[in-house]
Amino acid sequence: MAKISWNRQKEENKDFFSRVYEIAKLVPHGRVTSYGAIARCIGSPQAARMVGWAMNQANSHPEFIPAHRVVNRTGLLSGKHHFGGPRVMQELLESEGVRIEDDRVVNFSSLFWDPSPELI
DNA sequence: CGTCTGACGCACG
DNA sequence: GCGTGCGCCAGAC
Numbered sequence A: 001m002a003k004i005s006w007n008r009q010k011e012e013n014k015d016f017f018s019r020v021y022e023i024a025k026l027v028p029h030g031r032v033t034s035y036g037a038i039a040r041c042i043g044s045p046q047a048a049r050m051v052g053w054a055m056n057q058a059n060s061h062p063e064f065i066p067a068h069r070v071v072n073r074t075g076l077l078s079g080k081h082h083f084g085g086p087r088v089m090q091e092l093l094e095s096e097g098v099r100i101e102d103d104r105v106v107n108f109s110s111l112f113w114d115p116s117p118e119l120i
Numbered sequence B: 001c002g003t004c005t006g007a008c009g010c011a012c013g
Numbered sequence C: 001g002c003g004t005g006c007g008c009c010a011g012a013c
Helices: A002-026 A035-041 A048-060 A088-095 A115-119
Strands: none
Touching: A002 A035, A002 A048, A035 A048, A035 A115
16 A cells, blocks of 8 residues: 555655646746645645745756746745845846835736636 | 755734 | 744655
């Protein structure tokens, strides 16, 4: 039983990551979403931290993942230190027209893109 | 195997 | 609106 459930667990984890990346790729240019929103969207509302981990691993993913469009629920650029430099994430967002003030997305509630209704 | 650590979110004050 | 504490769960050591 151990081995089978272990493999199943492994597959579910892989599926989880794949779904996270799939959602992240759907975020429109110039819009942002949150880790928790992605987690809710794939049916694991308490896995927001895992979404963060998935974004951390997004570099090694073969496809391009716009991880800079994913921020925390307050619009804070909590992952900016993982883009090679502390300013990279902000510059990427600003290049898309998203204004940043004090590491926070300006007008976050309007720019927020909720994946749950859109994905269906 | 126990413990710590987070790119989180929520409740509480 | 902000700081603190806690639950969450996969990895690192």
